[in-house]
Amino acid sequence: MIHKAFPRFTLLAVLLIYAPLAMAQQNLSFSGTATGSSEVTGFAPAKVLDNDANTSWRSASGDSNPWIAVRLPGATEVVDVSLQLGSTNRSSKLQLQFLLNGEWRSIQDVPLDGEPMVTIKLEKPLLTDRLRIQAMDGAGLEISVFNLIGQSYVDESVGEVKKILVNQSGYNLNRPKAFTAPEASDGSRFGIFSVDRPEAPLFEGEVVGGKGYFHEFNPLTEEEFVVKIGDWESFPFRIGPNxxxxxxxxxxxxxxxxxxxxxxxxxxxxxxxxxxxxxxxxxxxxxxxxxxxxxxxxxxxxxxxxxxxxxxxxxxxxxxxxxxxxxxxxxxxxxxxxxxxxxxxxxxxxxxxxxxxxxxxxxxxxxxxxxxxxxxxxxxxxxxxxxxxxxxxxxxxxxxxxxxxxxxxxxxxxxxxxxxxxxxxxxxxxxxxxxxxxxxxxxxxxxxxxxxxxxxxxxxxxxxxxxxxxxxxxxxxxxxxxxxxxxxxxxxxxxxxxxxxxxxxxxxxxxxxxxxxxxxxxxxxxxxxxxxxxxxxxxxxxxxxxxxxxxxxxxxxxxxxxxxxxxxxxxxxxxxxxxxxxxxxxxxxxxxxxxxxxxxxxxxxxxxxxxxxxxxxxxxxxxxxxxxxxxxxxxxxxxxxxxxxxxxxxxxxxxxxxxxxxYYTDLSVEKIDANNGLIRLRVPLNFDYSARDCMALPIRNAQGATINVSLCEEGPFSEYLVGEYRVEGDVIVTSQGTLERGPSGSLEISYGLGYFRRSLRLP
The missing domain is CATH 1.50.10 (Glycosyltransferase)
Known part of the structure; x- marks a missing residue:
């Protein structure tokens, strides 16, 4: 995020970066796509990328802010820009720009001296994925060739990137789970293995479209797991409730x-x-x-x-x-x-x-x-x-x-x-x-x-x-x-x-x-x-x-x-x-x-x-x-x-x-027998799988009086907390005490507050 207009030399310091020239410089325009502020029929923006001086893009009459932009398929180091102007070009002052934080920023002004060929030498390689030429005098633009000379960019400090990308920390139990393996071909088999027990996969599936799903894999354990495809292996991760x-x-x-x-x-x-x-x-x-x-x-x-x-x-x-x-x-x-x-x-x-x-x-x-x-x-x-x-x-x-x-x-x-x-x-x-x-x-x-x-x-x-x-x-x-x-x-x-x-x-x-x-x-x-x-x-x-x-x-x-x-x-x-x-x-x-x-x-x-x-x-x-x-x-x-x-x-x-x-909060009541019921609450509270989690849930009658019922985890890896209550005539009984139903006989339980409140009546 940038909060103020930095001086131009500071802005350029963000993106004008030297990098090793690991490959020969080339005309990058053939791999790009072009858009323009307007166009004349037969003079489409794409014409500037074919390196043909006999074809061109031309801004429409009435376009008071003509520009032509080239977008490259990825981050690229541009060292030179060359233009060939068309015969109807009227602009005498251009500006070369790049995109930063959603805004086109100036690199340098380009005055024209009447020559059809223009070469713009950059002081340092410009690291970007899109450039634009804009007429600064509002006059009509015609450009035949818009060539960007440079090379694809590689950050030598990236290091090894895993072939299988996962949520490195872990996944929630009983929720969607996926990984991405960009280089895996369709039909490749993947397996999920325990880090401590790697002998055999615990879950298997197929990669389609560079990704794999394992929503159904919901182990009740504190083990770490990895995804493997052949010799590739992901970072380890966990799966647990909440x-x-x-x-x-x-x-x-x-x-x-x-x-x-x-x-x-x-x-x-x-x-x-x-x-x-x-x-x-x-x-x-x-x-x-x-x-x-x-x-x-x-x-x-x-x-x-x-x-x-x-x-x-x-x-x-x-x-x-x-x-x-x-x-x-x-x-x-x-x-x-x-x-x-x-x-x-x-x-x-x-x-x-x-x-x-x-x-x-x-x-x-x-x-x-x-x-x-x-x-x-x-x-x-x-x-x-x-x-x-x-x-x-x-x-x-x-x-x-x-x-x-x-x-x-x-x-x-x-x-x-x-x-x-x-x-x-x-x-x-x-x-x-x-x-x-x-x-x-x-x-x-x-x-x-x-x-x-x-x-x-x-x-x-x-x-x-x-x-x-x-x-x-x-x-x-x-x-x-x-x-x-x-x-x-x-x-x-x-x-x-x-x-x-x-x-x-x-x-x-x-x-x-x-x-x-x-x-x-x-x-x-x-x-x-x-x-x-x-x-x-x-x-x-x-x-x-x-x-x-x-x-x-x-x-x-x-x-x-x-x-x-x-x-x-x-x-x-x-x-x-x-x-x-x-x-x-x-x-x-x-x-x-x-x-x-x-x-x-x-x-x-x-x-x-x-x-x-x-x-x-x-x-x-x-x-x-x-x-x-x-x-x-x-x-x-x-x-x-x-x-x-x-x-x-x-x-x-x-x-x-x-x-x-x-969204995942769930509140329900199950009948155990004629006089006893079980309250079940799913809510993100179970964070420590080695300790039994409990909470007090109020039961309310129509007059606003309450009695708590104690809800505790069903097990170490449960998403639900459960607690029993008993009905004795007009009284409801929990481990915390008793509560009269009141004249209406209506009893309510709830979790969440305000617009997130979930509630139901006890049967």
């Missing part, structure tokens, strides 16, 4: 504790940072923290408490007022609740009225019933008063803004029709859930105008259904790490208002799923940006891969088509596998992965030291991911492209983990 949760839940919270602005592991003030260092205003931290807590409250409530309230009384005077408007939380408050409190406190203390900031406060207010046991009532009153006062405010205070502001105005009740850029700052539908949450809060507070919030959300969702074109990648993967916001809005509206959601909602989600699956039929089970691009051009898309499972699962909760649901489930897990090593580089996205994530063998190539966020020393920093030139399988490119951790990447992962927990 494996991904086991190796990252604690680190997810620790990252957020340390990434706080002003009070985290770095206390100095940082630019464009409010609640979080390098957070800007579109990191969605508050809503993702709330989602984490609501999805699996017991897991977060019983974590060791590492945080504590930090007053700014001991800080320098210029820190006063940056937080502290909310009264402190109680001692022993779970870390995730402390983080929710911190985010809301800074927003209210600093009066952050940008629409992305104030919209987040609705999640705090919605979650208040589940936070109130730790937080003073003053917190709710202060947040609600501020949110109401600025919700429809159309402008933004200067101190609350950022260089990345794209909002035409900031009234959250208005219709939002502007689509954000690949920076990820304005995803479609970002106001839907906040308005629906404010609707519920306003009703609970007896507000007479509560319906205005619902109406705003309904209008917004209706517009999305009618106007978003899923075939345009800017509505999906082009939103980068913020894509999950859109599909989660669909799920929230559908699940919370089953009788009031706009017409066409389910059909729109079905269309989204079909487009996602149509772009994912490849050896990585990787949802591509578009038909001809693997990733958002020029970007470090780490957060999109990490956040895609949340979008996929949100859609799965709406869909009825079994085939679409199964396809999206595979993609949700393949994206996580991608982040843990099943990708063309064969590396985990975190540079410190091998020392911080159980089982990871190979971390990302490098990390960005310093930067705006100063995040590099935090746990579970997702530093980088494969770029377009790494796909479909070019590991030799190595450490090319931008690398830098970002709070937005981690919050995308956090919300995916929340949706995974919610």
């Amino acid at each position: 494996w991904l949760e086991r190796v990252t839940y604690r680190s997810m919270v620790d990252f957020m504790l340390g990434a706080r602005h002003l009070v985290g592991n770095v206390t100095e003030k940082r630019p464009i940072s409010f609640e979080w260092r390098d957070g800007d205003f579109f990191n969605w931290s508050l809503q993702t923290l709330v989602a984490m807590y609501l999805s699996n409250p017991v897991a977060y409530m019983r974590m060791e408490v590492k945080g504590s309230y930090v007053s700014n009384d001991s800080y320098p005077a210029d820190y006063r007022g940056l937080w502290g408007a909310l009264d402190p939380f109680a001692p022993g408050t779970p870390d995730v609740v402390q983080l929710i409190h911190w985010d809301a406190d800074v927003k209210v203390s600093m009066k952050l009225d940008h629409e992305m900031q104030k919209a987040e406060l609705a999640h705090f207010l919605y979650a208040w019933p589940y936070l109130s046991q730790w937080l003073p009532r003053q917190n709710f009153e202060a947040v609600y008063a501020f949110a109401k006062s600025v919700w429809a405010k159309p402008d933004v205070s200067e101190h609350a803004n950022s260089i990345y502001d794209q909002s035409p105005e900031h009234n959250l009740l208005s219709l939002k029709t502007k689509l954000g850029t690949t920076k990820g700052e304005m995803p479609p539908g970002f106001s839907v859930v906040p308005n629906l949450m404010m609707y519920e809060v306003a009703k609970s507070q007896g507000e007479e105008d509560a319906e205005k919030y619902f109406d705003a959300a309904f209008r917004q969702m209706t517009w999305i259904i009618k106007h978003l074109d899923w075939e345009d990648p800017m509505t999906t993967k082009g939103q980068r790490m913020s894509e999950h916001i859109t599909m989660r809005a669909f799920h929230y509206f559908y699940s919370q208002y089953p009788d009031r959601y706009p017409a066409g909602l389910k059909e729109k989600v079905t269309d989204w799923a079909r487009v996602a699956l149509s772009r994912s039929d490849n050896m990585w089970d990787f949802r591509r940006y578009s038909e001809d691009e693997w990733t958002p051009p020029g970007w470090n898309e780490t957060g999109n891969i990490l956040g895609f499972p949340a979008a996929a699962i949100a859609a799965m909760m709406i869909l009825e088509d079994t085939e679409l649901i199964e396809g999206l489930e595979l993609l949700a897990w393949s994206n996580m596998e991608n982040a843990f090593g099943r990708n063309p580089t064969g590396r985990h996205f975190s540079y410190k992965g091998p020392e911080e994530v159980e089982g990871v063998d190979l971390g990302w190539f490098s990390r960005h030291r310093g930067g705006i966020g100063l995040l590099d020393e935090l746990p579970l920093v997702f530093d980088g991911s494969p770029k377009a030139f790494h796909y479909p399988n070019h590991p030799e490119v190595g450490n090319l492209g931008w690398t830098e951790g970002w709070v937005q990447f981690n919050t995308a992962y956090n919300v995916s983990m929340a949706y995974m927990a919610a």
